[in-house]
Amino acid sequence: MRKRSRRTRPFKQFLFISTCVVLFGVLALSFMGRKELTLPHRFIFDILGTAQAGVTGVINYFNDIQEGYIDLIGVKRENDRLRDEIKKYQSLSVTYREALATNTLLRKLLDFKEELPQPTVTARIIGRDPSQWFKTFSIDHSSSDGVSKGMPVVTADGVVGQILDGGNRRAKVLEAIDPNSAIEVLIQDTRTQGIIKGTGDSYRLHYVLKNNKVNRGDLLITSGLGGVFPKGLPVGIVSSVVSNRRGMFLDIEVKPVVDFSKLENVIVIMKSNQLAE
Amino acid sequence: MLITVFIILGAFLLVVQTTIFVRTPQWLGNPDLLFLLVLFVATKVDKYRGIILVMIYGLMMDIFSGFVPGLYPAVYLGLFLTIKYISSQVIVDEPTHQPPLAAACYLLCSGAIYLYIAIFNPGTNILWSWRDLLLQMFILAILALPSYHLLSRIVFKIGANGKSLFSPGKSGNRFIS
Numbered sequence: 458m459r460k461r462s463r464r465t466r467p468f469k470q471f472l473f474i475s476t477c478v479v480l481f482g483v484l485a486l487s488f489m490g491r492k493e494l495t496l497p498h499r500f501i502f503d504i505l506g507t508a509q510a511g512v513t514g515v516i517n518y519f520n521d522i523q524e525g526y527i528d529l530i531g532v533k534r535e536n537d538r539l540r541d542e543i544k545k546y547q548s549l550s551v552t553y554r555e556a557l558a559t560n561t562l563l564r565k566l567l568d569f570k571e572e573l574p575q576p577t578v579t580a581r582i583i584g585r586d587p588s589q590w591f592k593t594f595s596i597d598h599s600s601s602d603g604v605s606k607g608m609p610v611v612t613a614d615g616v617v618g619q620i621l622d623g624g625n626r627r628a629k630v631l632e633a634i635d636p637n638s639a640i641e642v643l644i645q646d647t648r649t650q651g652i653i654k655g656t657g658d659s660y661r662l663h664y665v666l667k668n669n670k671v672n673r674g675d676l677l678i679t680s681g682l683g684g685v686f687p688k689g690l691p692v693g694i695v696s697s698v699v700s701n702r703r704g705m706f707l708d709i710e711v712k713p714v715v716d717f718s719k720l721e722n723v724i725v726i727m728k729s730n731q732l733a734e
Numbered sequence: 735m736l737i738t739v740f741i742i743l744g745a746f747l748l749v750v751q752t753t754i755f756v757r758t759p760q761w762l763g764n765p766d767l768l769f770l771l772v773l774f775v776a777t778k779v780d781k782y783r784g785i786i787l788v789m790i791y792g793l794m795m796d797i798f799s800g801f802v803p804g805l806y807p808a809v810y811l812g813l814f815l816t817i818k819y820i821s822s823q824v825i826v827d828e829p830t831h832q833p834p835l836a837a838a839c840y841l842l843c844s845g846a847i848y849l850y851i852a853i854f855n856p857g858t859n860i861l862w863s864w865r866d867l868l869l870q871m872f873i874l875a876i877l878a879l880p881s882y883h884l885l886s887r888i889v890f891k892i893g894a895n896g897k898s899l900f901s902p903g904k905s906g907n908r909f910i911s
Contacts (some may be wrong), residue, residue, distance in 0.1 A: 592861070
């Protein structure tokens with residue numbers, strides 16, 4: 458066996474080297490001047506290409522997961538930042554809307570004030586009656602501002618009430634819907650006069666004879682009689698008219714034009730030479 | 735010092751009642767917190783300090799509510815004396831008695847207000863609504879127990895050595911006033 462391996466080893470080496478040279482020569486001759494892939498190339502290319510595509514797909518899959526994860530961190534940060542900005546702008550939007558609403562309301566009050574003949578003062582409501590027996594509220598103006606008892610209190614929508622009493626800094630207003638309030642009114646269309654009294658949440662029109670024509674939807678305005686309220690201020694709208702068999706007068710329910718639950722600012726109509734003094 | 739604290743507390747409750755709770759919807763009601771305070775003073779405070787406190791509370795209510803001067807001091811004083819008399823005969827100052835006591839006292843006070851105005855101010859009209867009255871009684875009955883515990887705690891915290899300053903001479907027997 459030893460004699461055989463000594464003789465065959467150089468032969469095997471020679472065979473190997475010559476095969477490589479031949480192959481190299483064949484390849485060099487076969488590719489010389491060619492620009493296209495040969496059939497073996499294409500065959501190998503297809504097989505290897507399929508394997509490549511598979512491996513690349515797997516690599517891309519894991520790459521996407523990794524990039525997606527990293528991106529999400531950035532997206533989350535961006536999301537949080539954008540959410541904070543949205544909150545900031547939302548609160549600003551609320552502030553601006555409130556400012557716009559207040560502006561509109563005060564413009565309305567101002568326009569209405571300018572229409573009134575007497576001097577006026579705008580007051581803010583600072584508190585309401587804590588009990589269920591009376592309908593009153595407090596305003597932030599009083600005798601030091603020229604406000605005194607009996608002065609009418611109105612808004613751009615209509616009659617609110619009158620000054621009941623006050624201290625040096627605050628005054629109390631009796632709402633027109635209080636049962637103790639009574640206002641001389643007349644129906645705008647027919648000029649029928651009557652007295653409106655509060656019932657707690659609406660009005661009732663008294664002393665209107667049955668022979669008078671009163672319809673639902675008729676607007677009631679102040680008549681100016683009594684010297685408390687100027688003439689022509691809206692008070693309420695007739696909501697129901699009932700003619701009972703007994704009695705001389707109609708039973709008339711009136712809905713206030715002013716929403717007393719939403720009052721914020723009111724106008725106090727002062728007597729003509731109050732401010733001058 | 736305790737009287738000062740209770741006056742400030744009464745003023746605070748009244749301000750809350752007239753500014754915050756009036757903005758709630760009408761069907762929800764507006765709890766009369768000062769009334770609960772008056773009830774507590776009537777059940778737990780001694781006569782002399784109690785009278786001072788209820789008169790001050792009545793004056794504060796007179797300012798903010800209605801236009802019949804002297805109405806609330808008279809009503810609160812009457813309530814105070816009535817509860818003092820009842821408590822000398824029957825136990826009414828226990829926590830479990832507070833809800834029915836609050837509801838019953840509010841109903842009695844409402845009737846008293848109506849009578850007072852009818853007799854002394856006949857020209858004055860008053861709003862009477864059974865719905866609002868019953869709602870208020872219900873709310874006060876619910877709030878009576880927690881307010882009683884809270885006010886008792888305040889008294890205990892402020893009182894020296896853990897004893898209530900309102901009743902310095904109280905004996906160990908709770909059935910003796």
